[in-house]
Amino acid sequence: MAAAPRSFGGGPAAGMPQLAFPRPTPAVKFLLVALAAIHVATFVLFLAWESGYERGVGPLRLEPAAWSEGFPIVPVWQLATYGLLHSPIDILHLLGNLLMLYFFGTMLEEELGTRRFVLTYAGAQVAGAALFLAAGWAGLLSGAVVGASGAGYGVMIAAATLFPARIVYLLFVPIPLRWLALFIVVVTVFSALVQMKFGASGTAHLVHFGGIVYGFLAVRTGLVRKDPLELLERRRAVAEVERAQSEEARLDELLVKIQREGIGSLTKREREFLRKASSRR
Secondary structure (H helix, E strand, O other): OEOOOOOOOOOOOOOOOOOOOOOOOHHHHHHHHHHHHHHHHHHHHHHHOHHHHHHHHHHHOEOHHHHHHOOOOOOOOHHHHHHHOOOOOOHHHHHHHHHHHHHHHHHHHHHHOHHHHHHHHHHHHHHHHHHHHHHHHOOOOOOOEOOOHHHHHHHHHHHHHHOOOOEEEEOOEEEEHHHHHHHHHHHHHHHHHHHHHHOOOOOOHHHHHHHHHHHHHHHHOOHHHOOHHHHHHHHHHHHHHHHHHHHHHHHHHHHHHHHHHOHHHOOHHHHHHHHHHHHOO
16 A cells, blocks of 8 residues: 655656555654554463453453443543553454554655644544444443454544545555545445444454444544644633733733822832732833
8 A cells, every 4th residue: 555656766757656655654653653562561461471461451441341230430531551562372353453553644744743642542442432332331342342443443544535536556456545535445344234233243343343333533623623622722822912911911000009109108018919920010
């Protein structure tokens, strides 16, 4: 899978698709390294001490039963930790998620910036978890789930929604992102329905679907462009300007009072304000 064809040696691509490997963006690079490192650590633990692996990793999986049994005290940390883990014996699951994150995550982070990308990634992961938990509580599914697929699918669909006409190469076949995304959505919905009808298949398709829905809606509603931290910083800056303007106006009033009545006319509170305002100048 690649973005657009590249030409080497200064000439045209001569009609032949060339694999383009983008340089990982900061958040994508961190996630790739973190997911791979965590998998290596859990795999070593699994080989060396399987029972210890189960005791250590078990509470970190997303498990609907754990949420219903202990309600209202729920393992909220699972919303984050389940996306950091992968089955120690299913390396293809991890590799697929890493590739999806590498290509589509880099594309999305370049467009949105690091902080907005991280918020989109996290939002898709939580949305996938929420749908899986809801299905578990409804008795449609059982068991626990791990993997970054929900976040990865959300990132991929968000990128496809932002850049529907962008061409990617899948096994050297050029495909517009919109058609690749549509194919993935159809397969995911079909697989999720089959899974709910006939039971677990080893793949949490509802987590994928939750991420897909979030990625699409986040772009359509403009949510991917919003940054709560930036909004808070902007409000803080506005409040600081308003505070400075208010302080300046009050200081002018006190100076007029001193000129008219003398400094002895100031109250203790007014003197304290005057002292603090002078120290800030």
